[in-house]
Amino acid sequence: MQETKTLxxxxxxxxxxxxxxxxxxxxxxxxxxxxxxxxxxxxIDHLAGVSIGSSLWVPVYTGLTGILLGITPIVAQLMGAKKKEEVRTFVQQGFYVATLLAIIIFVSVLLLIDPVLQRISLEDSVREVAKKYLYMMSIGLIPLFLYSVIRSFIDALGKTRVSMIITLMSAPINFALNYVFIYGKLGMPALGGAGAGLASALTYWLIFVISIIIVYRNKPFAELKIFNEWKIPSINKIGSITKIGFPIGISIFAETTIFSAVTLLMSAYSTEVISAHQIAMNFTSLLYMIPLSIAMGATILVGHEVGANRYRDAKTYSWLSVAAAVLFSFISVSILLLFREQIASIYTNDQAVITLTIQFFIFAALFQLSDAIQAPVQGALRGYKDVTVTFIMAIVSYWIIGLPTGYILANYTSFERFGYWIGLIVGLSVGAITLCSRLIYLQKKLTKNDA
Incomplete structure (x- = not known):
């Protein structure tokens, strides 16, 4: 990436x-x-089953692949410091970490999913769908984790358009495979929720193969030769990756599991409530892609500037990212409030579920601003490789403040099921405030030392 002079x-x-x-x-x-x-x-039973399965899958996947995100600031700073020869070694060590993580999760799914689901109060049909969905998803674990390493490498070089092309090539395939395996087309049996898991697993393999071909053949990736001269696992290099990646993964895990925990707590209510909650959460997560993407961009941009010792530019990129995310949050709120009924109708024809979803959307609109602040601030902090304090703040904000607040409001006040969403708003707001304080402190410290 080129050095920039003006705003x-x-x-x-x-x-x-x-x-x-x-x-x-x-x-x-x-x-x-x-x-x-x-x-x-x-x-509706398959929708509830996939909702529960996703609630267990997403935090584990995002938390552990978050560990692999440690590669992004490492490579970004190496490129900023003109130390290209060290990139290959770190990426290869990342592959070792990814493979180990995938194997651990695969074995855990086989051994633990039955006892875990038995502890959740679910209808038998919903529990069976959730189990089959997770079994099918686990087929794609290894390629999914390995692709996470490749994508972190690609993005760290500032070539985010390449990741975009790879993923865009696979998205229509996933939709087509969903159609075949969920509804039983082209001579295949109708697998419902399990078919959705199988379609995603096959798509993960496709993404992985495509990414290998592109990185192996095309500049500037081919010049770094990440598949050549393989080194044996290095404790020091793996330690460097996990030292940065582990707090990132724990931080992401703490954030995603708070949403999954709320979904699991919702299992005490009816299937209609579970479905409505999941629809609201699903669409809200779609809107969250904007601040999340800005956060990932902030990690790359800040990482490059820090690697080149341009701390003033790193600070500018940090707050420019926050401003952009806040601007888009107002658009997200408008969409949720103005079109909530139409959005709910896209997901289901069940009128009871639609009515509940509309109510959940009102609360979802309230935490858009907090999301828009805390996400890019976290991304900027990762660019500075400041990750340990961040994950402590995340755990305190979400688990010590947010979830207990939601539980109390849901079980001891008239808010009932909506109390959990108020708890989410409180947790995200506290997280946004504490993370901003940390970023300001860090930037003042670096400016003082640089002077």
Missing amino acids: SDKMIQMIKIVIPILITQLALYLMTFFDVLMTGKFS
Whole structure:
């Protein structure tokens, strides 16, 4: 990436980095989106089963692949410091970490999914769908984790458009496979929720193969030769990755599990409530792709500037990212409030579920601003490699403040099921405030030391 001098140049640079990331995230998210949407049209029981399965799958996947995101600031800073020869070693060590994580999760799914689901109060049909969905998804674990390493490498070089192209190529395939396996087309049996899991797993393999071909054959990736001269696992290099990646993964895990925990707590209510909650959460997650993409862009941009010792530019990129996310949050709120009934009707024809979803959307609109602040601030902090304090703040905000608040409001006040969403708003708001304080403190410290 080129050094930028003016604010307008930085805005253009950020747009070039963030827009492809956003399109990539949306395309990846469409897999889960179509899983929920298409199983909702198949059966309400299958929709509830996929909802529970996703609530268990997403935090584990995002948390552990978050560990692999440690590669992004490492490579970004190496490129900013002109130390290209060290990139290959770190990427290869990332592959070792990814493979180990995938194997651990695969074994855990086989051994633990039955006892875990038995502890959740569910109808038998919903429990069976959730189990089959997770079994099928686990087929794609290894390629999914390995692709996460490749994508972190690609994005760290500032070539986010390449990740976008790879993902866009696979999204229509996932939709087509969903259609075949969920509804039983082309001579295949109708698998419902399990078919959605199988379609996603096969798509993960496709993404992985395509990414290998592109990185192996095309510049500037081919010049770094990440598949050549393989080194044996290095404790020091793996330690460097996990030292940065582990707090990132735990932080992401803490954030995603709070949403999954709320979904599981919702299982105490009716199938209609579970379905409505999942629809609201699914669409809200779609809107979250904007601040999340800006956050990922902030990590790359800030990482490059820090690696080149341009701390003033890193600070500018940090707050420019926050401003952009806040601006888009007002658009998200408008969409949720103005079109909530039409959006709910896309997911299901069940009028009771639609009515409940509309009510959930009102609360979803309230935490858009907090999301828009905390996401890019986290991304900027990762660019500075400041991750340990961040994950502590995340745990406190979401688990010590947010979830207990939601539980109390849901079980001891008239808010009932909506109390959990108020708890989410409180947790996200506290997270946004504490993370901003940390970023301001860090930037003042670096400015003082630089002077």
